[in-house]
Amino acid sequence: MNPKSILLAIMANFMFFSAANAASLRITATSLDTNVLGDFVLEFDDLDNDGFISVNEITSFSGVNCAICGNVQLTQVTTVPLVAGLADGSGNVWAFTDGVTAEDMGQTDWSYVVASINDIPIPGAIPLFLAGIVGLGAAIGRRRRKASA
Numbered sequence: 001m002n003p004k005s006i007l008l009a010i011m012a013n014f015m016f017f018s019a020a021n022a023a024s025l026r027i028t029a030t031s032l033d034t035n036v037l038g039d040f041v042l043e044f045d046d047l048d049n050d051g052f053i054s055v056n057e058i059t060s061f062s063g064v065n066c067a068i069c070g071n072v073q074l075t076q077v078t079t080v081p082l083v084a085g086l087a088d089g090s091g092n093v094w095a096f097t098d099g100v101t102a103e104d105m106g107q108t109d110w111s112y113v114v115a116s117i118n119d120i121p122i123p124g125a126i127p128l129f130l131a132g133i134v135g136l137g138a139a140i141g142r143r144r145r146k147a148s149a
Helices: 003-021 122-148
Strands: 024-031 040-045 058-061 064-066 072-074 076-079 093-097 102-106 110-116
Touching: 058 076, 064 102
Parallel strands: none
Antiparallel strands: 024 040, 024 110, 040 058, 064 072, 076 093, 093 102
């Protein structure tokens, strides 16, 4: 393995690590009236890097209990409102469904906490990455000593 290909592999790893963590977010929504609506958690990856949630970018949804719908657990998001500046511009209501029941609910029915998700823990990945670099360096050094002997 020549030094040029090692350098390209290192650059590719850094680009992968930064891209994997750049846009994964979690929204935790706490109901302001638990007699009507339940809490929910939504996770998404900003696949098109536009800074907004789109329905196709949702990776995980906990579901939301709708007491006004007869305690139905709505398991799919069909419309995303403007939440903390993270929306696809589709209005000011959430739209949920379970495949049978569909319900539109105002964005102001919940309070929100938006947090970043790190799929790859960077502090744990750095020593592992450095150990791999040291191993490659040792292999190259051993190869050069063997070639010169």
